[in-house]
Amino acid sequence: MHDFAADIAACAKDVEAGLAQHLDVARLSGPGPAAERVVAAMRHGALDGGKRLRPLLVRQAAAIFNVSPANALTAGLAVEMVHCYSLIHDDLPAMDDDDLRRGRLTVHKAFDEASAILAGDALLTHAFGLLADPICHPDPSVRIALVTELVAGSGAGGMVGGQMRDIEGEQGGFSGDQISTMQAMKTGALIRASVRMGAILGGADARALSVVTAYAEAAGRAFQLADDILDVTATPEAMGKATGKDANAGKQTLVAQLGLDGAKVRLAQTVNDALSALRTFGPKADGLRATARYFASREN
Amino acid sequence: MHDFAADIAACAKDVEAGLAQHLDVARLSGPGPAAERVVAAMRHGALDGGKRLRPLLVRQAAAIFNVSPANALTAGLAVEMVHCYSLIHDDLPAMDDDDLRRGRLTVHKAFDEASAILAGDALLTHAFGLLADPICHPDPSVRIALVTELVAGSGAGGMVGGQMRDIEGEQGGFSGDQISTMQAMKTGALIRASVRMGAILGGADARALSVVTAYAEAAGRAFQLADDILDVTATPEAMGKATGKDANAGKQTLVAQLGLDGAKVRLAQTVNDALSALRTFGPKADGLRATARYFASREN
Structure with missing residues (x-):
């Protein structure tokens, strides 16, 4: 049996150490010395938190192709920096207006709005710097392919586009298909x-x-379904953030469309789709399998 | 004599056409179809405006090494997208709170704040997508070097760090050296x-x-000196935006430190520094020379 709990803990520890190392004034300096306040805001938004699921997925997918966890770490850090920037910007008053994230003050509350905007911008920028660094992979053509992939996942046809659609969907009237497209972009693309x-x-x-x-596409759907279900069923304490928020905002989620039981059935089917996709791979894909199962059972 | 007016017009025309082509729903789509609203906001923030000086500098520097304007365009578009994203975010209420830019509504006034934040994020993201595209340069190692360079210029040790320092400097008390560092990062780095x-x-x-x-470092100083001087001497009509704003905000500029005449003397010296740096190059560097001279004489 694959020890998922050990894997996620080991990955989170590596990611935390890697981010702490890279989000540093000396390392982030360019033509000038990196501004200490923006680095502090970047660290507030990126360190001490999160399950680091995206770097775990990078690592687990790389493992199928015999890439060591150490050699998959830098690309994982880049994805995590993009994820963290998106949370910082999403929490802003003009977006979701959240004061708490993972039980701590959001960046614009701990610092100020301007610092939060700039910290997000800098995390996004330096994510691409990590991918371009030879420590990420010795072959420049691989590094370029990683840049292209991260752009597709995080740009106007991926995460940012999904966030835009989500805001538009708050006016209501989204069909089930439109919700699926929005979710596939907002969380699925990354x-x-x-x-x-x-x-x-x-x-x-x-x-x-x-x-x-x-x-990945099935796993992303499962992740978002679980998120929508937890928004209805979990306590704020378990989640480290407000819950019931989507339902209260009249947000168009699949739970609202399918009902709670219907959403749970759909989640189980979607996890099976993810597992079926991997059937041609042997035990090297057990990590990805465990993560898909985890998406169906997570409690926060 | 180098025809600077013709060069800047030709480059601006190419940049406008290139941005219009790339800032397009089909081209920006990824795993999902690019959100139309964010693409519209990106276009509002990037098209129909500006002198496109940064792509001109890319083109002029490339010309020294026999690269054609066409082959320097994509990298120039990437830099311009970063410049435009920075303007969109700088104009936000939490930052400089500007309603007008180049005589038109800023993105958050024409759309809304959330759309402006996301449009800036997407322009930054897709700038790296352009650099990673083979149309930019056939050699992946060159494309990776361009990514690294743009990260250094636009990140926490470059443009974003300079913007952070500028905000901190508004509390006053910056020395002349601190102003120079801030300006070298905020506008100089890009x-x-x-x-x-x-x-x-x-x-x-x-x-x-x-x-x-x-x-480039001397030219960047000259550009910023000219900007500070124009903030005091130009009309809002000539600039297409509010003037006197820095002085009214008590912003620490070199004009405030040196006086208007002192700043003009410094500007002339700085342009000479830029020209001196190029003395080993022949006529192929005339484009860069003309741009440095232009920085000393521009009226908007």
């Missing part, structure tokens, strides 16, 4: 990029890449 | 990146790169 980046690190051929992509 | 990216496109060796860097 999950998809994480898995694909792991495979790209390992030199996956087109067929293998399409297999892990099918897994 | 000008420096533009020039260096042109040289990198042309395969410049370390010595040539250090020569163009010396030019």
Whole structure:
């Protein structure tokens, strides 16, 4: 049996150490010395928190292609920096207006709005710096492929576009298909990029890449379904943030469309889709399998 | 005599066409279809405006190394997208709170704050997508070097760090050296990146790169000095935005430190520094020379 709890803990520890190392005034300096306040705000938004699921997916997908956890770490840090920037910007008053994140003050509450905007911008910028660094992978063509993948996952046709659609959807009137598209972009696209980046690190051929992509797309749907279900069923204490918020805002989620029981059935089906996609892979894909199962059972 | 007016017009035309082509729903789509509202906000913030000086610098630096304007365009578009994202975010209420930019509504006034934040994020993201695209340069190692350069110019040790320092400096008490550091980062770093990216496109060796860097750093100082002088001397009509704003806000500029006449003397010296740096280059550097002279004489 794959020890998922040990894997997630080991990955989170590596990510925490890696981010602490890279989010540093000396390392982030360019033509001038990195501004200490923006580095402090970046650290507040990126350190001490989160399950680091995206770097875990990078690592687990890379493992299929015999890439070591150490060699998958830098790409994982880049994805995590993009994830953290998106949380900082999403929490802003003009967006979701959240004061708490993982039980701590959001960046604009701990610092101020301008610092939060700039910290997000800088995390996004330096994520690409990490991918371009030779420590990420010795082959520049692989590093460029990683940049392209992260752009697709996080840009106007991925995460940012999904966030835009989510805001538009708050006016109501989204169909089930429109909700699915929005969710596939808002959270699914970066999950998809994480898995694909792991495979790209390992030199996956087109067929293998399409297999892990099918897994990633199902896993992303499962992750979002679980999130929507937890928004209804979990306590704020378990989640470290307000719950019931989507329902109260009249947000168009699949739980609102399918009902709680219907959403749970859909979640189980979706996890099975993710597992089925991996059937041609042997035990090296057990990490990805465990993560898909975890999405169906997580409690926060 | 180099025809600077023709060069700047030709470059601006190419940049406008290139941005219009790339800032397009189909081209920006990823795992999902790019959100139309965010693409519209990106276009509002990036099209129909500006002198496109940064792509011009990319082109002029590339010309020294025999790179054609067409082959320098994509890298120039990437720098311009970063410049435009920075303007969108700087104009936000939490930052400079400007309603007008180039005589038109700023993005958060024409759309809303959330759309402006996301449009800026997406422009930054897709700038790296352009650099990673083979149309930018056939050699992946050159494309990676361009990514690294743009990160240095626009991150916490460059443009974003300079913006953070500028906000901190509004509390007053900055010395002349601190103002120079802030300005070298806020506007200088991206000008420096533009020039260096042109040289990198042309395969410049370390010595040539250090020569163009010396030019770029002086040119960046000249540009910012001219900006500070124009803030005091130009009309809002000529600038297409409010003037006297820095002085009214008690902002620490070199004009406030040196006086208007002192700043003009410093500007002339700085342009001479930029020209001196280029003395080892022949007529192929006339474009960069003309731009440095233009910085001393511009009226908006």
